Amino acid sequence: MLFILPLLEKSGEDEVNQRRINLKINGMDHEVNVRPDEVLLDVLREKLNYTGTKRGCDGTGECGTCTVLIDGRAVYSCLFLAMDAVGKEITTIEYLAKGTGLHEIQKAFLECGAVQCGFCTPGMILTAKALLDENPEATETEIKEAIRGNLCRCTGYVKIVEAIRRAGENYGK
Numbered sequence: 001m002l003f004i005l006p007l008l009e010k011s012g013e014d015e016v017n018q019r020r021i022n023l024k025i026n027g028m029d030h031e032v033n034v035r036p037d038e039v040l041l042d043v044l045r046e047k048l049n050y051t052g053t054k055r056g057c058d059g060t061g062e063c064g065t066c067t068v069l070i071d072g073r074a075v076y077s078c079l080f081l082a083m084d085a086v087g088k089e090i091t092t093i094e095y096l097a098k099g100t101g102l103h104e105i106q107k108a109f110l111e112c113g114a115v116q117c118g119f120c121t122p123g124m125i126l127t128a129k130a131l132l133d134e135n136p137e138a139t140e141t142e143i144k145e146a147i148r149g150n151l152c153r154c155t156g157y158v159k160i161v162e163a164i165r166r167a168g169e170n171y172g173k
């Protein structure tokens with residue numbers, strides 16, 4: 001009981017501090033209560049069930065697994081306040097496949113063997129999308145530069161770069 005009481009008080013405070021906001025995710029509006037200090041990653045995963053977005057580090061911007069697109073730009077959702085995403089277009093990995101039809105980048109990752117454990121893959125693919133949407137003819141150097149903030153512990157990156165190049169060749173065709 002001695003332990004529970006402070007916890008209850010804290011959770012009550014948290015509720016008081018919450019504000020109701022609207023987030024536009026993958027083209028759909030979501031009403032959600034958030035604290036002012038709550039980051040987008042936690043809101044996506046824990047309140048809205050967009051679990052394709054991963055947490056690979058302590059929210060310190062070290063791994064890139066939490067990458068989502070905000071107005072088409074790749075950002076770390078662990079470092080982005082949910083409240084700052086109001087009025088912006090948020091895109092998560094769940095948006096890319098249409099039914100059973102995979103997005104060009106997803107297809108290329110599979111074809112090139114660029115997925116092993118898959119933990120980095122959602123963030124890597126969204127980073128690739130931000131790049132290819134702007135520049136489908138990105139060179140190997142530009143691809144490496146774009147994904148330098150996305151860590152992969154399994155593949156050695158060669159196949160990931162190859163997959164992004166291949167996706168670029170088929171982009172929009």
Ligand code: FES
Pocket residue numbers: 054055056057058059060061062063064065066067076077078079
């Ligand atoms: S969770 Fe590692 S950079 Fe966001």
Ligand code: FES
Pocket residue numbers: 114115116117118119120121151152153154155
């Ligand atoms: S495929 Fe395992 S971390 Fe990239």
